[in-house]
Amino acid sequence: MINPWSSASLDYEKLTRQxxxxxxxxxxxxxxxxHLLMSRxxxxxxxxxxxxxxxxxxxxxxxxxxxxxxxxxxxxxxKMIVDQLIWYQKNGADIYIPIAxxxxxxxxxxxxxxxxxxxITEYITNYLALGLDFKASxxxxxxxxxxxxxxxxxYELAKKVNFNEMKAIYGFNGSTNMAHLYVPLIQVADxxxxxxxxxxxxxxxxxxxxxxxxxxxRLTRDIADRFKSTYNFVAPSSTYHRFITGLTGGxxxxxxxxTAIFLSDTPEDAEKKVMTGKxxxxxxxxxxxxxxxxxxxxxxxxxxxYHLLENDEKLQEIHDNCKNGTMMCGECKSMTxxxxxxxxxxxxxxxxxxxxxxxxxxxxx
Amino acid sequence: MINPWSSASLDYEKLTRQxxxxxxxxxxxxxxxxHLLMSRxxxxxxxxxxxxxxxxxxxxxxxxxxxxxxxxxxxxxxKMIVDQLIWYQKNGADIYIPIAxxxxxxxxxxxxxxxxxxxITEYITNYLALGLDFKASxxxxxxxxxxxxxxxxxYELAKKVNFNEMKAIYGFNGSTNMAHLYVPLIQVADxxxxxxxxxxxxxxxxxxxxxxxxxxxRLTRDIADRFKSTYNFVAPSSTYHRFITGLTGGxxxxxxxxTAIFLSDTPEDAEKKVMTGKxxxxxxxxxxxxxxxxxxxxxxxxxxxYHLLENDEKLQEIHDNCKNGTMMCGECKSMTxxxxxxxxxxxxxxxxxxxxxxxxxxxxx
Numbered sequence: 001m002i003n004p005w006s007s008a009s010l011d012y013e014k015l016t017r018q019x020x021x022x023x024x025x026x027x028x029x030x031x032x033x034x035h036l037l038m039s040r041x042x043x044x045x046x047x048x049x050x051x052x053x054x055x056x057x058x059x060x061x062x063x064x065x066x067x068x069x070x071x072x073x074x075x076x077x078x079k080m081i082v083d084q085l086i087w088y089q090k091n092g093a094d095i096y097i098p099i100a101x102x103x104x105x106x107x108x109x110x111x112x113x114x115x116x117x118x119x120i121t122e123y124i125t126n127y128l129a130l131g132l133d134f135k136a137s138x139x140x141x142x143x144x145x146x147x148x149x150x151x152x153x154x155y156e157l158a159k160k161v162n163f164n165e166m167k168a169i170y171g172f173n174g175s176t177n178m179a180h181l182y183v184p185l186i187q188v189a190d191x192x193x194x195x196x197x198x199x200x201x202x203x204x205x206x207x208x209x210x211x212x213x214x215x216x217x218r219l220t221r222d223i224a225d226r227f228k229s230t231y232n233f234v235a236p237s238s239t240y241h242r243f244i245t246g247l248t249g250g251x252x253x254x255x256x257x258x259t260a261i262f263l264s265d266t267p268e269d270a271e272k273k274v275m276t277g278k279x280x281x282x283x284x285x286x287x288x289x290x291x292x293x294x295x296x297x298x299x300x301x302x303x304x305x306y307h308l309l310e311n312d313e314k315l316q317e318i319h320d321n322c323k324n325g326t327m328m329c330g331e332c333k334s335m336t337x338x339x340x341x342x343x344x345x346x347x348x349x350x351x352x353x354x355x356x357x358x359x360x361x362x363x364x365x
Numbered sequence: 366m367i368n369p370w371s372s373a374s375l376d377y378e379k380l381t382r383q384x385x386x387x388x389x390x391x392x393x394x395x396x397x398x399x400h401l402l403m404s405r406x407x408x409x410x411x412x413x414x415x416x417x418x419x420x421x422x423x424x425x426x427x428x429x430x431x432x433x434x435x436x437x438x439x440x441x442x443x444k445m446i447v448d449q450l451i452w453y454q455k456n457g458a459d460i461y462i463p464i465a466x467x468x469x470x471x472x473x474x475x476x477x478x479x480x481x482x483x484x485i486t487e488y489i490t491n492y493l494a495l496g497l498d499f500k501a502s503x504x505x506x507x508x509x510x511x512x513x514x515x516x517x518x519x520y521e522l523a524k525k526v527n528f529n530e531m532k533a534i535y536g537f538n539g540s541t542n543m544a545h546l547y548v549p550l551i552q553v554a555d556x557x558x559x560x561x562x563x564x565x566x567x568x569x570x571x572x573x574x575x576x577x578x579x580x581x582x583r584l585t586r587d588i589a590d591r592f593k594s595t596y597n598f599v600a601p602s603s604t605y606h607r608f609i610t611g612l613t614g615g616x617x618x619x620x621x622x623x624t625a626i627f628l629s630d631t632p633e634d635a636e637k638k639v640m641t642g643k644x645x646x647x648x649x650x651x652x653x654x655x656x657x658x659x660x661x662x663x664x665x666x667x668x669x670x671y672h673l674l675e676n677d678e679k680l681q682e683i684h685d686n687c688k689n690g691t692m693m694c695g696e697c698k699s700m701t702x703x704x705x706x707x708x709x710x711x712x713x714x715x716x717x718x719x720x721x722x723x724x725x726x727x728x729x730x
Contacts, residue, residue, distance in 0.1 A: 145517070174529035178523035181546070
């Protein structure tokens with residue numbers, strides 16, 4: 001049997017070999033009810049996730065930190081982060097969601113008020129609509145610029161990091177502005193502050209990220225170690241997920257609308273966009289019937305894999321029927337279009353409700 | 366007649382020529398009641414002090430910002446800063462006194478609690494005892510680490526300064542820690558924040574400093590200009606004062622106790638220390654009677670000039686009697702010793718009183 005979860009778009013195995021990220025599959029058996037993104041290999045790697053499994057098993061406190069950068073609109077690829085947060089919330093984690101308005105300001109020149117508005121009308125609204133429960137006491141969503149605990153910790157941590165290290169990790173140079181230079185320390189503090197005494201002290205913490213964020217994770221782990229004697233920090237764990245492919249075959253990106261299905265799209269727009277998606281089809285129907293399609297290179301298949309089809313057997317069936325040339329792209333696209341319409345019909349109603357309460361959830365401390 | 370205020374210890378005129386600092390003497394006539402430190406040339410230079418004179422004359426709002434770095438004990442040379450603040454307070458200025466605990470932490474590794482204690486028991490106590498009125502509504506003394514307005518402004522300003530500029534001014538390099546790298550922006554915000562709307566908006570501001578602080582003043586003026594369109598900042602003015610000479614002839618330094626009379630010294634200790642002071646005396650009494658003494662190279666004379674003798678005619682007389690060889694060092698030292706004993710007898714009582722209320726004056730905003 002062929003593994004239906006594989007993707008050809010990025011050599012994730014090489015990534016893991018090169019940077020010391022461990023394959024997630026090695027831990028899968030130890031999780032009682034892994035998330036679909038885990039069992040399907042979309043979350044493909046980790047650092048020290050054993051600590052999280054232990055905390056889950058022993059029902060100990062642990063934290064998840066997952067920031068959002070308020071710039072542009074959320075696309076369907078971003079949903080996968082929220083899905084993970086919901087899973088962690090159900091499994092007892094404390095959830096910390098920093099809104100990176102300090103980063104938006106220094107790196108992209110977005111003023112703080114614009115960031116706050118966008119965070120509420122777009123990000124928090126979507127998180128709510130996707131099902132994250134912000135009323136629960138174990139969720140804290142905050143603007144970096146309003147979180148004094150994080151800012152204080154960042155400055156304290158900054159003393160044990162020098163410019164050379166920052167330069168090596170972030171590619172800074174002489175013309176980098178000083179706010180941009182400093183803001184990664186805010187993010188380090190975002191990740192480590194759940195371990196301060198006022199939040200229950202040292203604990204396992206996981207940061208779900210894309211592999212491009214790994215240098216930042218490594219810096220945070222190094223800094224945690226340097227402040228071991230002060231705070232007894234547990235080095236944060238991390239997981240690494242694959243990125244969803246854009247409709248045109250490259251990266252799905254908010255700044256390139258043709259590549260992305262946005263969470264704020266109408267059901268009609270989303271439907272239309274699915275129909276433009278690049279498939280793993282062959283040059284002609286005839287060849288495809290002979291050779292079969294290529295789901296591992298198909299944007300439509302990815303939509304099902306990542307987001308639309310929870311039933312593993314059904315997904316396997318679609319995968320196999322594509323591979324053996326019995327299901328053609330047209331049929332598959334129509335089916336996916338129907339699914340995405342249903343999803344967006346429900347979702348846009350949830351968004352409407354969510355929008356009314358989204359400005360109530362921000363916390364300051 | 367010889368100028369009794371001149372000093373040979375540093376070529377201050379060269380400093381002014383080289384860096385574009387203007388001589389303070391050119392403005393002296395425009396001040397109604399200049400402080401002794403001004404009329405005696407101890408404050409020797411300025412940038413844009415005309416703005417302050419205008420504000421004084423027109424009774425307009427203006428601000429004075431003068432930080433204190435809580436490290437070590439205050440010596441008698443530091444008194445000159447407080448004397449200026451008292452003068453400005455009487456003349457209607459808003460006084461801002463940042464306590465540079467963020468700098469102490471990043472540059473010297475002093476933790477925030479130690480800084481706070483030292484600021485209260487040493488610096489604020491002395492400022493109170495010297496006569497600064499902290500009960501007045503126009504004085505704000507704060508810890509940088511507790512001033513969120515300043516921290517927020519610093520981060521905002523940091524966007525328009527790059528690493529190369531900081532390197533050129535402060536000599537930073539790759540191994541400089543990130544907190545140290547960032548903290549000058551906090552100081553820039555210390556100076557500019559009195560011009561924010563919540564403190565009455567743009568206004569003339571003066572920063573009294575030693576000439577070694579001028580690069581920092583220049584950076585602050587540059588940054589003020591870069592945010593002209595946002596905040597309409599008035600570029601801050603500055604004054605430059607000579608440093609008092611140490612007892613042994615070099616720099617007076619808190620970290621070298623033999624060079625310094627500390628404000629916390631007992632009257633007896635202060636007396637004894639004065640007697641060790643290097644004078645401008647000649648090799649023998651005989652030669653001194655012939656050639657006269659050299660007050661411009663005399664630590665004792667400086668004590669009178671900077672701190673102990675307010676009467677200009679009396680000072681001129683001592684100066685002349687030294688120069689013409691009619692007053693010898695022994696006599697002059699005895700007189701100065703008596704004056705310093707009287708000063709410290711009164712001052713140590715004031716310190717006792719001040720110590721009881723010193724922990725009440727810190728503000729947060």
